[in-house]
Amino acid sequence: MSLIVQKYGGSSVATLQKMQFVAEKIKKYFEQGHQLVVVVSAMGKTTDELLHKAFTLHPSPPERELDMLLSTGEQVSIALLAIALDALGIPSLSLTGGQAGIITTDLHTKAKIIHIDVHRILEGLEQNKVVIVAGFQGKNLQDDITTLGRGGSDTTACALAYALKADFCEIFTDVNGVFTADPRIVPQAKKIDRISYDEMSEMANLGAKVMQLRAVDFAHAYRVKVHVRCTFDDQEGTWIEEVGNMENAQVRAVTHSGDVIKVVLQGVPNRPGIAAQIFEALANLSVSIDMIIQSEGRETVKDVAFVVLKEDESKVKKAIEELRGKINFQNIILDYEKSRISIVGAGIASNPQIAYRMFKILAENNVNIDMISTSNLRISCLIPREKMEESVRALHREFIEEEKIEVETNE
Amino acid sequence: MSLIVQKYGGSSVATLQKMQFVAEKIKKYFEQGHQLVVVVSAMGKTTDELLHKAFTLHPSPPERELDMLLSTGEQVSIALLAIALDALGIPSLSLTGGQAGIITTDLHTKAKIIHIDVHRILEGLEQNKVVIVAGFQGKNLQDDITTLGRGGSDTTACALAYALKADFCEIFTDVNGVFTADPRIVPQAKKIDRISYDEMSEMANLGAKVMQLRAVDFAHAYRVKVHVRCTFDDQEGTWIEEVGNMENAQVRAVTHSGDVIKVVLQGVPNRPGIAAQIFEALANLSVSIDMIIQSEGRETVKDVAFVVLKEDESKVKKAIEELRGKINFQNIILDYEKSRISIVGAGIASNPQIAYRMFKILAENNVNIDMISTSNLRISCLIPREKMEESVRALHREFIEEEKIEVETNE
Known part of the structure; x- marks a missing residue:
C-alpha cells in the first residue's frame, strides 16, 4: 500500500483508446490498494495545435493569454481520464492545477511553483478516489492561470510527490526507461536500472528526452524517488535516486544530439x-x-x-x-552540420584515462573533434554530423559493452 | 459612452477568421469610447466534438467531469479573442466564468447563477480594458467548474448586464434579429424592431432559435434591455424590452416547428x-x-x-x-409526421376573432387541425407536416402582411 504519484505524458494519452488503456492501468494499481495521484499532460499534439492558432492570430501572443489557452489541453485530459475511470467503476476526482492548490509565481509561460496547498488532493484520497491533476499548470495569487513551461508536467508530478510525501513518483512515457545509448542507433544499448540524480540531470541536459531537466533537478533538490518507465508494458524501468559514490568512475551512457x-x-x-x-x-x-x-x-x-x-x-x-x-x-x-556526442557518468572527468580513451576511439575512427567540453559528469565532443552514428556505436562498444564483459570475466 | 455587454455565439467565432472579424468589430465599439464586457461561446462545433469524446468513453459520463471538459471550449475562445484584440492594439482581460465571479449552484451541467462578484470585471474596465468572459460557465462554492446548460452563454450575458448595471445587452448571432416568420419559408417576413419580453419568451418557447428561452426569462425578470442582431452586418436588429400594453391584440409573428x-x-x-x-x-x-x-x-x-x-x-x-x-x-x-404552427402576440388569445381567423385560414387551405393549445400570448395548432410551409405562408399573409396594408391605408 503505497502513495504513488504517476505522470502520463501526451503520447500516453494521445487517443481515446490510449486514454482507456491508461485507465485500465490505473485500475490495476487502485485494486492493489495503492493511493494514487495521477498527473496528465495534454493529448498528443494538442498543445502544438493550440499554439498554432495563437500564432496565426498574433506574431507574439500575450503570455497570460497563452497560459489561458494552453491550460485547456490538460483540462480536457483530466476530464476524459476521469470519465474513462468512471466507466471502469473507479471513483476519481479531476482537478485543474489551480484547484489542486498549485500556486506559482506570476511569470506566465514559465512560472515557478511557490506553494502547494494539498488539502483538496488529500480530501479526494481520503474519499478513496484516484485524484487526477492537470500537469504543467497552476495559478498565481491573483487567481490567473499560469503554466510551468517545458517539462511542466514532470515538474508537477515531482512537486506533488514531494508535497504529499509520496513513496515515489512514476513517470510513464513511451520508452522503457533510460538507456546506455539510443537503441535506434546502438542495438546493444541496455536499460539502466538505477541512475543518480546528477547523472540523469546531465543526460537530460544533453538531450535525453525521457525526463525534463528541470524536473530531474527538482526531484534531486527534494530527494523525490523517481521511476521512469513505459506506459505500454509492465517491465521495471529506470529508478532515479540518490546513489552512493561509486568507487570507480564509470561511463553510464553515451548520448548524442x-x-x-x-x-x-x-x-x-x-x-x-x-x-x-x-x-x-x-x-x-x-x-x-x-x-x-x-x-x-x-x-x-x-x-x-x-x-x-x-x-x-x-x-x-x-x-x-x-x-x-x-x-x-x-x-x-x-x-548546422555538427553533432554533439557525450559520455556521461559520475566522476569521469576526474579520471584522465577516460578522456584519453574517448579521444583515442574517435581518432581511430577518423573523427575530427571540433570542440570539447567537460564537467565532472560528462565529456562532450562536437563532431561532423555524418560521423555521429558510428561514433556513438564505437564509444558504446568501448565504454559500455566491453566494460560489461570485463566484469563478467572477473567474477 | 455606454457600458455594453455583448455576446458572440459559437457561429460568430467558428473560425480564426471570424474571430478576427469579431475583434475588429469590438475595436470599433472600443474606439467610440464604450466600456465593453464581451461574452463568448465555444468555437463552432467544439462543444459537440468534446461531448462526442466523452460519450465514446462512457454511456453516461459523470456530470462534474462533463463540466470540466466542456468549459474548456469557451476558455479557448476567450484566450484567442484576447490574442486577436492584442494584435489590433486593443487591451483586454480574459476571464473564465469562475474568475469573472460567477458563482452557481452545485447542479452540474445545468447550474443556476446564485451570485456574481463583479470586482475583477470592474477592475478590468477601470484599467480601460475590454473584459472578455467565458460564457456558459461558472464555479460553485467548492471551486468546482459548473456549466449553465442550454443557452448558457445568453444567460451569462444577461446576468452580467444586470450585475454591472449595463446600459444594454447585445446578443450577436447569425441572423439579423427576430422575424415575423422564418424568411426561408416566407420571403415577405419582416424584421421586428421591438418586441416585449413576454412575446419573445413565447417565441423562444416555440422554437425561435435566435435567443434561448431561459435567457429571455432572466432578462425579463431583471429588466435587462436586450438587442438581438447580426455579427456580420451593422444593421439594427430587434430590441427586446418592456413594451407598454398594446391597445389592440396584434399578431407579431408566425412560428413553426x-x-x-x-x-x-x-x-x-x-x-x-x-x-x-x-x-x-x-x-x-x-x-x-x-x-x-x-x-x-x-x-x-x-x-x-x-x-x-x-x-x-x-x-x-x-x-x-x-x-x-x-x-x-x-x-x-x-x-413523427406532425408540425406545430403558432401565431404569437400579446393578448391574442383574449380576442376570439383572432382564433377564429386562424382556424378559418387553415380550413380554407384544407389543413386538418389535430390538436390546439393556447396561452394569452399564442395559439398553436398541430397539423400534418406536409401542410406546414403553406400554412405558415397563409397565416403570415392573413395576420402580418394584410394588417400592415390596412395600417398604411388608414394614414
Missing part, C-alpha cells in the same frame, strides 16, 4: 567584458549555451564560438541582431 | 392521479410538454396525447419505459 548549431562570431573586439556582453544577450532570451571557446588569435580581435540548441535558433538570431548594434564583430557563421 | 413528436398513450386506466403520474415521470427527466389532450372516450380507460420536442426523444422513451411498470396502458403511438 544532432539538434545543435555551432555559432562562431569572428573578429570580435579583444577587450575585457566582451564575452559578458555576448552571453548576457543570449541569457536574456533564455538560450542555453554549451562549449564556449575563445580564440586568442590576433591582437585586437578574437573569435568566439559556442553551441546552442536548434530549437533556440530564432532566439539566437534575435540576440545576434541586438549585439550587432553594440559590438563590432566582423562575421558570423552558423554551422 | 417540425421538430416535434406527438405521443399518444392509448387505454390508460381512467382513475384520479393518473395524469400526474405520467407527467411526473416526464418532468423528472426535464422533458417539456405542450398541448396535452385527454380523451373522455370509454368508461374504464382513456387516451392521453401530448407533444414533445424531438431532441427529448430518448428521454421520452425512457420515461415511458418507466411508466410501463407502474401503469397498465394498452398501446403507445409516437407520431
Whole structure:
C-alpha cells in the first residue's frame, strides 16, 4: 500500500483508446490498494495545435493569454481520464492545477511553483478516489492561470510527490526507461536500472528526452524517488535516486544530439567584458549555451564560438541582431552540420584515462573533434554530423559493452 | 459612452477568421469610447466534438467531469479573442466564468447563477480594458467548474448586464434579429424592431432559435434591455424590452416547428392521479410538454396525447419505459409526421376573432387541425407536416402582411 504519484505524458494519452488503456492501468494499481495521484499532460499534439492558432492570430501572443489557452489541453485530459475511470467503476476526482492548490509565481509561460496547498488532493484520497491533476499548470495569487513551461508536467508530478510525501513518483512515457545509448542507433544499448540524480540531470541536459531537466533537478533538490518507465508494458524501468559514490568512475551512457548549431562570431573586439556582453544577450532570451571557446588569435580581435540548441535558433538570431548594434564583430557563421556526442557518468572527468580513451576511439575512427567540453559528469565532443552514428556505436562498444564483459570475466 | 455587454455565439467565432472579424468589430465599439464586457461561446462545433469524446468513453459520463471538459471550449475562445484584440492594439482581460465571479449552484451541467462578484470585471474596465468572459460557465462554492446548460452563454450575458448595471445587452448571432416568420419559408417576413419580453419568451418557447428561452426569462425578470442582431452586418436588429400594453391584440409573428413528436398513450386506466403520474415521470427527466389532450372516450380507460420536442426523444422513451411498470396502458403511438404552427402576440388569445381567423385560414387551405393549445400570448395548432410551409405562408399573409396594408391605408 503505497502513495504513488504517476505522470502520463501526451503520447500516453494521445487517443481515446490510449486514454482507456491508461485507465485500465490505473485500475490495476487502485485494486492493489495503492493511493494514487495521477498527473496528465495534454493529448498528443494538442498543445502544438493550440499554439498554432495563437500564432496565426498574433506574431507574439500575450503570455497570460497563452497560459489561458494552453491550460485547456490538460483540462480536457483530466476530464476524459476521469470519465474513462468512471466507466471502469473507479471513483476519481479531476482537478485543474489551480484547484489542486498549485500556486506559482506570476511569470506566465514559465512560472515557478511557490506553494502547494494539498488539502483538496488529500480530501479526494481520503474519499478513496484516484485524484487526477492537470500537469504543467497552476495559478498565481491573483487567481490567473499560469503554466510551468517545458517539462511542466514532470515538474508537477515531482512537486506533488514531494508535497504529499509520496513513496515515489512514476513517470510513464513511451520508452522503457533510460538507456546506455539510443537503441535506434546502438542495438546493444541496455536499460539502466538505477541512475543518480546528477547523472540523469546531465543526460537530460544533453538531450535525453525521457525526463525534463528541470524536473530531474527538482526531484534531486527534494530527494523525490523517481521511476521512469513505459506506459505500454509492465517491465521495471529506470529508478532515479540518490546513489552512493561509486568507487570507480564509470561511463553510464553515451548520448548524442544532432539538434545543435555551432555559432562562431569572428573578429570580435579583444577587450575585457566582451564575452559578458555576448552571453548576457543570449541569457536574456533564455538560450542555453554549451562549449564556449575563445580564440586568442590576433591582437585586437578574437573569435568566439559556442553551441546552442536548434530549437533556440530564432532566439539566437534575435540576440545576434541586438549585439550587432553594440559590438563590432566582423562575421558570423552558423554551422548546422555538427553533432554533439557525450559520455556521461559520475566522476569521469576526474579520471584522465577516460578522456584519453574517448579521444583515442574517435581518432581511430577518423573523427575530427571540433570542440570539447567537460564537467565532472560528462565529456562532450562536437563532431561532423555524418560521423555521429558510428561514433556513438564505437564509444558504446568501448565504454559500455566491453566494460560489461570485463566484469563478467572477473567474477 | 455606454457600458455594453455583448455576446458572440459559437457561429460568430467558428473560425480564426471570424474571430478576427469579431475583434475588429469590438475595436470599433472600443474606439467610440464604450466600456465593453464581451461574452463568448465555444468555437463552432467544439462543444459537440468534446461531448462526442466523452460519450465514446462512457454511456453516461459523470456530470462534474462533463463540466470540466466542456468549459474548456469557451476558455479557448476567450484566450484567442484576447490574442486577436492584442494584435489590433486593443487591451483586454480574459476571464473564465469562475474568475469573472460567477458563482452557481452545485447542479452540474445545468447550474443556476446564485451570485456574481463583479470586482475583477470592474477592475478590468477601470484599467480601460475590454473584459472578455467565458460564457456558459461558472464555479460553485467548492471551486468546482459548473456549466449553465442550454443557452448558457445568453444567460451569462444577461446576468452580467444586470450585475454591472449595463446600459444594454447585445446578443450577436447569425441572423439579423427576430422575424415575423422564418424568411426561408416566407420571403415577405419582416424584421421586428421591438418586441416585449413576454412575446419573445413565447417565441423562444416555440422554437425561435435566435435567443434561448431561459435567457429571455432572466432578462425579463431583471429588466435587462436586450438587442438581438447580426455579427456580420451593422444593421439594427430587434430590441427586446418592456413594451407598454398594446391597445389592440396584434399578431407579431408566425412560428413553426417540425421538430416535434406527438405521443399518444392509448387505454390508460381512467382513475384520479393518473395524469400526474405520467407527467411526473416526464418532468423528472426535464422533458417539456405542450398541448396535452385527454380523451373522455370509454368508461374504464382513456387516451392521453401530448407533444414533445424531438431532441427529448430518448428521454421520452425512457420515461415511458418507466411508466410501463407502474401503469397498465394498452398501446403507445409516437407520431413523427406532425408540425406545430403558432401565431404569437400579446393578448391574442383574449380576442376570439383572432382564433377564429386562424382556424378559418387553415380550413380554407384544407389543413386538418389535430390538436390546439393556447396561452394569452399564442395559439398553436398541430397539423400534418406536409401542410406546414403553406400554412405558415397563409397565416403570415392573413395576420402580418394584410394588417400592415390596412395600417398604411388608414394614414
